[in-house]
Amino acid sequence: MIFALLLNILLSATHIIPEDFEYIQMAIDESSNGDSIIVMPGNYYENILINDKLLSIISSDGPLVTSINGNSSGPVILFDSVQDSSALLSGFTITNGTGEFINGAHYGGGILSKYSAPKLNNLIISNNTAFAGGGICYYATQETSNNPIISNTIIENNFASEGGGVFCVNHSITIRDSHIKFNGMDMFGSGGGVQALLSTVNFNNVIISDNQTKFGGGVYLASSNGILKNVTIENNLSESRGGGIWIGGGSNLDVFQSLISRNHSIGFGGGAFIYSSSLNFSSSTISNNSIDSNVLGAAIYSDGGNSEIINSIIY
Numbered sequence: 371m372i373f374a375l376l377l378n379i380l381l382s383a384t385h386i387i388p389e390d391f392e393y394i395q396m397a398i399d400e401s402s403n404g405d406s407i408i409v410m411p412g413n414y415y416e417n418i419l420i421n422d423k424l425l426s427i428i429s430s431d432g433p434l435v436t437s438i439n440g441n442s443s444g445p446v447i448l449f450d451s452v453q454d455s456s457a458l459l460s461g462f463t464i465t466n467g468t469g470e471f472i473n474g475a476h477y478g479g480g481i482l483s484k485y486s487a488p489k490l491n492n493l494i495i496s497n498n499t500a501f502a503g504g505g506i507c508y509y510a511t512q513e514t515s516n517n518p519i520i521s522n523t524i525i526e527n528n529f530a531s532e533g534g535g536v537f538c539v540n541h542s543i544t545i546r547d548s549h550i551k552f553n554g555m556d557m558f559g560s561g562g563g564v565q566a567l568l569s570t571v572n573f574n575n576v577i578i579s580d581n582q583t584k585f586g587g588g589v590y591l592a593s594s595n596g597i598l599k600n601v602t603i604e605n606n607l608s609e610s611r612g613g614g615i616w617i618g619g620g621s622n623l624d625v626f627q628s629l630i631s632r633n634h635s636i637g638f639g640g641g642a643f644i645y646s647s648s649l650n651f652s653s654s655t656i657s658n659n660s661i662d663s664n665v666l667g668a669a670i671y672s673d674g675g676n677s678e679i680i681n682s683i684i685y
Contacts, residue, residue: 384408394418394427394438401425409462411435417444417467420488422451429461433494440467445478446498449486453516460491469500469507476500477537478507479528485509487516493523502565503537504530504553510540513568517541523548531559533566533590534581542570550576554583557609560616561590571596582607586616586643587633593619601628608635612643613659617675621647630656637661640668644675651677657685 382404389410391397395418397407403424411431417440420427429436440446446467447459459481469476479498481490483506495505503509505528508518518541525535525548534554536545543566554562562581564571571594578588578601587606603614613633617623628651630641640659642649649670656669669684670677 382406386410388412398423398425398427409436413437413439415439415441417441417446417448419448419450420452420457424452424454424457426458427460428458432461433463433492436461437463437465439465440498442466442468444468445470445480445482447481448478449481449483449488451484452486452488455487455489455517455519457486457488458491459488459493461493463494463496465497467498469503472509475502477502477509479504479530481506483508483518485514485516487518489518490520491522495523495525496527499529502530502532504528504533505535506537507533508538508541508543513540518543520545521547525550526552528553529555531556533561533564534559534583535562536564537561538565538569538571539567540569542572544572545576546574548576550578550581552580554581554587557584559583560585562586562606563588565590566594566596567592569594573598573601575600577602577604578606579604580606584609586612587635588614589616591615591617591621591623593621595622597624597626598628599626601625602631604629604631604633606633608637610637611635611639611671613640613661615642615649616645617642617647617649618645619647623647623649625649625651625654628654630654631658633659635661638665638667638673639671642670643667644670644672644677646674648675649677650679651682652680653682655683655685657683
C-alpha cells in the first residue's frame with residue numbers, strides 16, 4: 371500500500387497554465403490520475419469537462435484574479451463520474467454558465483457534478499443560470515454514496531427555478547465556511563439558496579442570505595435529512611411558504627446554535643414552514659421573521675409536521 375502511494379506521487383505531474391498548455395482543458399486531456407494543474411491569473415473562456423479523472427486544479431493567486439467564463443454555452447465546469455473525494459477545484463471565479471440540457475431542462479449553470487464527489491474550495495460562483503442548480507448542481511438518478519464538500523466559497527447572484535445557489539439530488543453534501551446569497555429569484559421555484567431532494571445535507575458555519583423564490587426562500591428540503599450547525603439564515607423571501615426554510619416529504623432537519631432571522635413569507639411560515647416533517651431547534655434563535663397580514667406562523671408554521679425546540683429563543 372505504501373509503495374503504491376509513493377509510486378503514484380513519483381509518477382504524478384504538475385502542469386502550468388498557460389506556460390505548458392494554452393487552455394485548462396488541454397491540460398486536463400493530457401493529465402493522468404494524481405496530476406496537478408496550476409492556473410496562473412487571467413480570464414479563461416472555456417467549458418471544462420473532467421471525466422473520471424482524479425485531478426487537482428488550483429489557481430496560483432485565487433478567485434479575485436482568476437476566472438473561468440462559460441460563454442453562456444453550458445456548465446462552466448462538468449465533473450462526470452469523478453467519485454474520489456480527493457479531486458479538488460480551488461481558487462477560481464466560475465461565471466456565465468448555463469447548464470447541461472438533461473431530460474428537458476438545464477442543470478448546473480456554474481458547476482455540474484454528475485455522480486461525482488469533488489472538493490470545491492475557495493471559489494466565487496456567480497452569475498450563472500439553469501433550471502436546477504444555478505450555481506452548483508449535484509445530479510444523480512439514483513442514490514449514491516458520494517459525499518462532496520464545498521468550503522470557503524461564495525455562491526452569489528445565480529438564477530434558477532430549483533436550487534438557485536445549490537441543487538442536490540441523491541447525494542450527501544457538506545457545506546462549510548461559505549456564504550450563499552442573492553440566488554434563486556424565480557417566483558415560481560423552490561429553494562432560493564439551497565434545494566435538496568432525496569439527499570443528506572450537513573452545513574457548518576454557513577450564511578444563507580438574501581435569496582428569493584416561491585417555496586423556501588433560503589432552504590428547501592424534500593425527502594431529505596440534515597444537520598445545520600452555526601448557520602445563519604437571514605433576509606430570505608418566499609412568495610408562498612417558508613421564508614427561511616421549507617421542509618417536507620418526511621424530512622428531518624436538526625438545527626444547532628443557529629440564527630433564523632429577518633426572513634419573510636408572503637404565505638405561511640416566515641422563519642420556517644413544516645409539512646409532514648420534523649424540524650428541531652437546539653440552542654438557536656428564531657427572531658424578527660414576518661408574514662403577510664392575512665396568514666399565520668411568523669416564526670414557524672407546521673402543517674402535519676412537528677418541531678422540538680430546546681434552549682432556544684423565539685422573538
